[in-house]
Amino acid sequence: MSSTLFSRFSLHIFITILIILQIVCNTSQAYDDFPIVLNHHDNKVENETGILFDTFGQAPVYDGDGHFAKGSIDLGGLLVHESLYFKKIWDVQSDGPKGTGVSFYEPSSLPEGYNLLGHFGKINNVYTIATFLIARDITRYQKSTLKSPIDYTLIWTSKGLDMAKQQDGYIWLPIPPNGYKTVGHIVTTSSEKPALDKVRCVRSDLTDSTQADIFIWGYAKGDSSHVVNFYTTKPISRERSVPVGTFWTKNSLSTHELPCLKMVKKYPYYAMPTHFQIRTMMSAYAPWVYFHPDEEYFPSSASWFFQNGAELHQRGQVPEHVRGNGENLPNNVAPENAYLEISHIVSLTKTGQSMGTCLVRPLMFQLGPFAIDLGIIGEHVGDWEHITLRVDNYRGVLKAVYLSQHAKGKWVRPREFELMNGTRPVVYSSLHSHSHYSTPTYYLHSASKLESSDILKLNDVYHRMNNSGKSVYVKGGKYFGFGARDDAAKSNNVMDIASHYDLVSVEYMEEVWNHG
Structure with a gap:
């Protein structure tokens, strides 16, 4: 009996030590003895062309035919191109998921014939792997893939709100013409509506549904009309969807969707x-x-693994050992x-x-x-x-x-x-x-x-x-x-x-x- 009591007492002591250590250690960071200090921030470069965010040097030379790594991709009358240079439109220097605020950017130095689809928002000092797209209509005999909006709706403004900003920001939603959809917001520092030729809306059949993904910034003070949240988006369907890289504004006044683009070419994998x-x-x-x-x-090796206990399980069949070097598996690979x-x-x-x-x-x-x-x-x-x-x-x-x-x-x-x-x-x-x-x-x-x-x-x-x-x-x-x-x-x-x-x-x- 005394042995049982001692064991229970010992276990309680052990649990107490674990709890204390967990509380103390969760306030500390792991020690990193790696001698090279790696930069985890934007690594952005600013020149006369615009702001260039962290890029990984030049691409290797890809020989052969096809449309991979050619700079742009034809989605089916709509040519999309990755924008590399940006100019900052408006920013806030506090709050958000990292407490560093958010900045909004517009693509700069667009190639001839390309159009803006919306603005880009990102958490300050946080790297993003998103690709931001601009687009060009290359149809000849079909209905144009791009059209200017017919008006704008003001979704949200920071005017009169208490936040770490140098000027007021205004978030606009382009109103598309019939048969077209808006795929991005426009950000300004003026209460005047943007010009109608500032951005383009996309023909509806070239768009696909999205959902909110990563929270990038929000404001939750005051009455409900001031509350707003900004998110990146991701496609609901993976098969033919193409993310644009724009952000989605959600508040009590907005019920709009913000679709992505869609590949409509017969063979979608040509790039x-x-x-x-x-x-x-x-x-x-x-x-x-x-x-x-x-x-x-x-x-x-695969063969060693097969010979030492691996079994093949298939629905509705009795499990069997993997034979030889995997003859009864879908693929046979080298060791x-x-x-x-x-x-x-x-x-x-x-x-x-x-x-x-x-x-x-x-x-x-x-x-x-x-x-x-x-x-x-x-x-x-x-x-x-x-x-x-x-x-x-x-x-x-x-x-x-x-x-x-x-x-x-x-x-x-x-x-x-x-x-x-x-x-x-x-x-x-x-x-x-x-x-x-x-x-x-x-x-x-x-x-x-x-x-x-x-x-x-x-x-x-x-x-x-x-x-x-x-x-x-x-x-x-x-x-x-x-x-x-x-x-x-x-x-x-x-x-x-x-x-x-x-x-x-x-x-x-x-x-x-x-x-x-």
Whole structure:
């Protein structure tokens, strides 16, 4: 009985320590010993042409036919082009999701014949991977794809409101003629309506539905007529939708939609990269992946994985072992390579690279200055992590890199990486768990609340290791925090994905090409 009471008392003490450490550590930031300071802000350059936001240098030279990386894309009588230069129209220097305010921009230095579709809004000092489009009507014998609005409606103004602004801002909604739709707002610093030829509305069949996506700024003081929220938008349907890059204003007075563009050409994938252009893309942008110096579990060949417990499960069929090198699977790939999938979002292409591992051990758990080896907790056979490259179809330039990190991940801009040969991101695969990071340090995955089952498991590990005489603590060192911990570091174990990959799926191609 005394032993049971002692165990319960010990568990309560353990829970109390966890709660205290969680409160203390959640107010601190993970220590980053990476020697290179990386800039996480706009990196914008301003010259006589306008403001140029962070771009990733020149695109590689893409040989071959087709319309990929040609600068513009024909959606079907409507030629769209990525705008690179902007001029600031109006800004607020406070509030918003980051507390830094918001700025609104207008494309500048438009090529001849191109028209404005709306204005662009972004959170101050926060990088965005959005592509902002301008458009040109190239129809000859059909109904024009673009027309000027017939009027404007004032959606919201900052006039008379208390906020960190140097001048008042006015948000206008262009009123389209019949058969056309508005795809963007216009921002001014005057109460006078903008000129009707300032912006163009788009023929309705060239538009598609959107929904609110990322909140970029809002005002919630005073009566309801002053309340407003600004969002980016994203298409509801992925198949043929093309985002414009404009922002959506929502308040009590606005019930309008703000559609995106739509590809109406019979073959919608004509601006996607060819096999040879994919090879060029991989040579220029394929990641260079470092494994931890203490790593024991490396990417396995498909055949090894098939022979060590993998089963094929199909709906309505009895599970069966994978035969040979995967003869009964949809695709048969070479061993020990990264597996490459090409998918489309019409205006962008995504290149996903996945690595299969044979056995994955769990993370360590950081408790203040100490780290607990979790033993077999979380151990599982077979794990797939991936890196996704987002390359725009207009110029063929790398826009962002997605790093998978357990059940989630994050988009990282190219300039936040070390770069091999000036363009290839260096990625760090964490010890045992193989989640991906852009810098060689340690990372904490803090939970806002630990489940009771997690606490019991941690308590069990603590007592089991303590009773065995083995220290429960492993190298906590200079690290301090609370949560599951990933360690990433440089070593001689490296995977050059440009030299080791198989192209196993291209959504818009019937045949699949394998890199030798």
